[in-house]
Amino acid sequence: MNNKQDLMDKVVSLCKRRGFIFQSSEIYGGIGGFWDYGPLGVELKRNVKEAWWRDMVTGHDDTTPPPGMPSAYAMVGLETTIIMHPQVWKASGHYDLFHDMLVDCRHCKARFRADQLQASQCPLKPSKHPGEHTTCDLTEPREFNLMFKTYVGALVDPESEAFLRPETAQGMFVNFKNVLATARVKLPFGIAQIGKSFRNEITPRYFTFRSREFEQMEIEFFCRPAESPQWYAYWRDRRFQWYVSLGLSSERLRLREHGREELSHYSCGTADIEYAFPFLPEGEFGELEGIAHRGDFDLRSHMEGKLVRQGDELVVELGPDGKPRHPGSGKDLTYFDEETQERLIPHVIEPSAGVDRSVLAFLCEAYAEDVVPDENGVPQPRVVLKLHPRLSPVKVAVFPLVKRDGMPEVAMDIYRELKRHWNAFYDEKGSIGRRYRRQDESGTPFCITVDSQTLKDGTVTVRDRDTTFQERVAAKELVAFLREKLGPL
Numbered sequence: 001m002n003n004k005q006d007l008m009d010k011v012v013s014l015c016k017r018r019g020f021i022f023q024s025s026e027i028y029g030g031i032g033g034f035w036d037y038g039p040l041g042v043e044l045k046r047n048v049k050e051a052w053w054r055d056m057v058t059g060h061d062d063t064t065p066p067p068g069m070p071s072a073y074a075m076v077g078l079e080t081t082i083i084m085h086p087q088v089w090k091a092s093g094h095y096d097l098f099h100d101m102l103v104d105c106r107h108c109k110a111r112f113r114a115d116q117l118q119a120s121q122c123p124l125k126p127s128k129h130p131g132e133h134t135t136c137d138l139t140e141p142r143e144f145n146l147m148f149k150t151y152v153g154a155l156v157d158p159e160s161e162a163f164l165r166p167e168t169a170q171g172m173f174v175n176f177k178n179v180l181a182t183a184r185v186k187l188p189f190g191i192a193q194i195g196k197s198f199r200n201e202i203t204p205r206y207f208t209f210r211s212r213e214f215e216q217m218e219i220e221f222f223c224r225p226a227e228s229p230q231w232y233a234y235w236r237d238r239r240f241q242w243y244v245s246l247g248l249s250s251e252r253l254r255l256r257e258h259g260r261e262e263l264s265h266y267s268c269g270t271a272d273i274e275y276a277f278p279f280l281p282e283g284e285f286g287e288l289e290g291i292a293h294r295g296d297f298d299l300r301s302h303m304e305g306k307l308v309r310q311g312d313e314l315v316v317e318l319g320p321d322g323k324p325r326h327p328g329s330g331k332d333l334t335y336f337d338e339e340t341q342e343r344l345i346p347h348v349i350e351p352s353a354g355v356d357r358s359v360l361a362f363l364c365e366a367y368a369e370d371v372v373p374d375e376n377g378v379p380q381p382r383v384v385l386k387l388h389p390r391l392s393p394v395k396v397a398v399f400p401l402v403k404r405d406g407m408p409e410v411a412m413d414i415y416r417e418l419k420r421h422w423n424a425f426y427d428e429k430g431s432i433g434r435r436y437r438r439q440d441e442s443g444t445p446f447c448i449t450v451d452s453q454t455l456k457d458g459t460v461t462v463r464d465r466d467t468t469f470q471e472r473v474a475a476k477e478l479v480a481f482l483r484e485k486l487g488p489l
């Protein structure tokens with residue numbers, strides 16, 4: 001690969017060519033910051049979400065303490081709405097504070113996030129001002145709230161104003177008591193949610209990396225304050241390992257602890273899991289997931305109202321009338337600890353990941369070009385997506401070598417049998433070499449070919465995507481063979 005930009009262009013082109021990711025509303029010229037997932041992309045994205053849900057929620061062992069940790073913990077799922085009561089966003093602080101600073105270039109009218117401007121050239125009309133934006137005529141930075149606004153009901157007035165959620169987290173905080181009351185969980189425990197979030201990003205860019213509509217996988221982990229630093233370190237390391245286990249190499253992946261000055265006013269620790277995306281300059285990393293120790297900030301906000309820092313304390317912000325400027329629910333969101341007979345506000349560790357950014361990182365990591373012998377032994381260049389089998393959109397493809405002599409019928413029977421276990425794909429069109437290469441580009445780990453020997457002895461060839469090595473396996477052993485090779489999904 002010549003350079004990183006070259007790799008990025010190739011990944012974007014593969015995504016379009018093979019149906020992973022399309023521009024939203026493409027036939028109308030597209031709409032900035034919105035992306036559609038095609039037939040292969042939707043499977044890859046579902047697999048990422050299912051791997052997360054299985055590893056974090058349904059596959060989690062509620063009964064055994066993780067090594068070195070003080071106790072076992074439960075994990076439960078939740079699905080909350082995209083539009084919530086507007087007071088949620090006022091009490092949480094998003095209404096007042098969820099903004100970026102925006103500057104306009106007076107020449108070309110391009111808009112930038114003030115904090116991203118340092119090194120950027122004008123991406124739109126460089127001919128109008130070849131210099132850097134920092135040296136050209138920019139407006140003063142001004143606040144721009146990233147929440148999309150809408151109206152609930154027939155009236156368009158301030159009373160019916162509502163927002164599309166910019167994160168899924170608040171749905172879990174406001175349901176804290178519902179979960180406690182119904183799931184019979186005790187501290188520590190986690191609530192997990194996957195869902196769409198919306199941010200009216202000033203400069204959506206880098207393909208799906210910064211979109212205006214995207215999906216998040218978030219956990220709110222509630223624990224006793226005294227144990228919270230230990231649980232913070234646990235989640236930070238566990239979430240890092242999750243990406244490694246699905247194939248991101250630790251050389252392009254890093255865990256970065258925020259410095260004191262970078263921490264939000266309520267946080268006693270935050271780390272980002274970052275990936276060296278190919279669209280970024282050499283040595284730069286982009287955030288895949290943030291793991292934040294949020295203290296009792298969120299539950300307190302939803303009880304008492306919007307909090308602000310006063311010295312070392314977090315206090316409710318008051319309006320001119322001396323009442324909370326953005327009141328909370330007034331409901332009791334405390335926890336009664338039966339072990340210690342103590343009433344407390346749990347502390348929260350929040351691992352917050354982006355589905356789309358993970359998908360993009362997995363695609364960039366998996367993209368490879370190599371030279372392998374074709375069916376006649378002649379070396380041929382190919383593009384291959386070396387995705388982890390859990391993430392591969394299609395797990396196995398089945399081909400008859402030729403479209404005659406009863407091979408398609410045998411291959412179709414095999415396909416139907418495999419389809420009961422995995423997402424299998426049947427293809428009888430074109431040369432066998434081309435069919436292999438299409439599956440290599442889709443990231444399919446195994447291709448099964450029915451040939452003349454199959455008709456004699458019931459064996460098929462199984463071709464491995466990464467090594468292109470082929471071996472003969474009895475057709476009736478295929479399910480067991482593939483289950484062993486693919487591992488638990």
Ligand code: ATP
Pocket residue numbers: 167199201208209210211212214215216287288289290352353354355356357
């Ligand atoms: P950034 O600094 O890149 O804007 P952030 O720190 O605002 O990100 P968080 O609020 O921590 O992001 O959101 C948690 C996760 O949600 C991020 O790690 C990222 O994976 C994902 N995410 C946030 N904003 C976007 C976006 N505009 N497009 C795609 N994914 C996003």
